[in-house]
Amino acid sequence: MPKALKNVLKFLAFLSIGLLMIWLALKDMTxxxxxxxxxxxxxxxxxxxxxxxIIGIGSHLSRALRWRILIDTQHYKPGVLNTFFxxxxxxxxxxxxxxxxxxxxxxxxxxxxxxxxxxxxxxxxAERALDLVCLAIVFLLCFLLQLDIVSAYLxxxxxPALEQKIANANVTQLLVLLGIVLVVIxxxxxxxxxxxxxKAAIKLRALLRGVMDGFLSIGKMDGRKxxxxxxxxxxxxxxxxxxxxxxxxxxxxxQELGLTAALTVLALGSVAMIVSPGGIGVYPFLVQKTxxxxxxxxxxxxxxxxxxxxAQTVLICILGLVSFIWLPIHNKxxxxxx
Numbered sequence: 511m512p513k514a515l516k517n518v519l520k521f522l523a524f525l526s527i528g529l530l531m532i533w534l535a536l537k538d539m540t541x542x543x544x545x546x547x548x549x550x551x552x553x554x555x556x557x558x559x560x561x562x563x564i565i566g567i568g569s570h571l572s573r574a575l576r577w578r579i580l581i582d583t584q585h586y587k588p589g590v591l592n593t594f595f596x597x598x599x600x601x602x603x604x605x606x607x608x609x610x611x612x613x614x615x616x617x618x619x620x621x622x623x624x625x626x627x628x629x630x631x632x633x634x635x636a637e638r639a640l641d642l643v644c645l646a647i648v649f650l651l652c653f654l655l656q657l658d659i660v661s662a663y664l665x666x667x668x669x670p671a672l673e674q675k676i677a678n679a680n681v682t683q684l685l686v687l688l689g690i691v692l693v694v695i696x697x698x699x700x701x702x703x704x705x706x707x708x709k710a711a712i713k714l715r716a717l718l719r720g721v722m723d724g725f726l727s728i729g730k731m732d733g734r735k736x737x738x739x740x741x742x743x744x745x746x747x748x749x750x751x752x753x754x755x756x757x758x759x760x761x762x763x764x765q766e767l768g769l770t771a772a773l774t775v776l777a778l779g780s781v782a783m784i785v786s787p788g789g790i791g792v793y794p795f796l797v798q799k800t801x802x803x804x805x806x807x808x809x810x811x812x813x814x815x816x817x818x819x820x821a822q823t824v825l826i827c828i829l830g831l832v833s834f835i836w837l838p839i840h841n842k843x844x845x846x847x848x
Contacts, residue, residue, distance in 0.1 A: 550813035554760045559821050562756045566825045569749035573597055576742035580633040581625070583730055588623040591840055595833035596622075602830025605788040605823070612638065622841050636728070644747055648777045655770050659803055751776055757818045763810040764801070771804050779818075788826070793819045 574594040581588055600615030616630040731739060754772040758764040778800050782793035794815030801811035 546807065546809035547813050550761060550763065550810050551817070553762055554813075554817060556760065558756055558760050562753050562821055563825055565749050565753045565756065566822065567829070569746050569753070570594070570597060570601070570829065572742040572745040572749065576739055576746065577633065577637055579731070579735055579739045579742070580637060580728070581630065582735070583728075584625075584629045584633065586623070586625045586629065588619055588625060592619060592622050592837070595837045595840070598826070598829040598833040599837070601826045602834065605826060605830075607787065618837065622837060640728075640743065644743065645777065645780050648747065648773060648780070652770070652774045652777050656774070747776075750780075753822075754779075754818065757814070757821070760817060761810065761814055763806060764814055767801075767804055767806070771801070774803070775800050775818075788823055789819055 571594060574590070574597045577597065578588055578590065578593045581593075596615040596619040599618050600611035602611065603614040604611030612634055613631070616627055616634050619625060620627040620630055728736070728739065751769065751772055754775050755769060758767045758772065775797055778796045779789070779793055782796045783789040786792040794812055797815030797818065798808055798811035801814065802808065806814070
């Protein structure tokens with residue numbers, strides 16, 4: 511299958527998820543709900559978008575600086591501006607096809623800094639894997655800091671549904687499910703052995719080695735670099751959290767929400783950004799459902815989700831386009847000075 515067609519199909523698949531979430535959010539809304547959403551939008555203090563933008567730029571800069579530290583362990587020293595521009599171009603591409611932007615930013619930096627692309631891909635994958643670890647920590651903090659809310663939700667929504675499913679399942683159904691699981695495990699083991707020498711398997715092993723090298727490079731950092739690396743990791747997530755907290759202040763109905771609520775929105779919002787282009791549809795939907803836990807009415811939660819998603823999207827589009835345009839200009843000037 512041609513690569514371009516594959517990317518188009520991938521985009522359409524992810525976009526369909528976002529459109530499905532939009533439909534699910536809108537299908538049961540009444541005229542009063544639409545009026546409440548409109549009132550929520552009109553009640554917003556949009557001047558607070560300015561500090562949110564500044565915090566957002568800071569988070570993207572911290573990401574670029576952290577990636578630059580990781581690249582430095584491979585004995586390459588890319589420029590700060592080129593690294594930042596590459597990160598923003600990657601974010602912009604991700605708005606179209608999730609995960610393709612990660613390859614794009616490596617390609618951009620490899621082109622302008624003359625760094626082998628495989629070295630950059632290894633560090634990029636290690637960096638994103640570290641972000642998954644950070645996201646898991648965010649989920650754990652959400653659970654530990656809000657045991658009362660989590661336990662109430664599980665008692666009211668999750669456990670009754672599970673108990674009903676188990677009660678309705680007979681022995682035959684359970685045995686069939688167990689058989690399917692065993693068959694899937696057997697097929698996976700067979701495929702791993704059968705195609706161990708294939709080109710795809712060789713590439714996968716090389717990719718995993720690159721990831722491992724990226725992680726091992728963290729351990730090779732001296733104390734000062736490791737300190738800055740961990741500092742920027744903390745700053746990335748702290749600034750994400752701060753953006754959401756400032757966002758709460760935009761609407762009268764969410765002004766009383768605290769950092770724990772922002773932490774929960776951050777966790778689920780991060781998942782939304784993975785499963786659809788730029789989180790379209792999914793991000794507002796998950797934010798709306800999350801804020802219901804904090805007694806925020808559905809229409810208000812929907813309005814808040816779209817405001818935050820819109821602010822993040824506008825920021826990425828502006829910075830991504832500026833970076834795309836300014837990259838050749840900046841590097842032409844740099845070449846002229848050398």
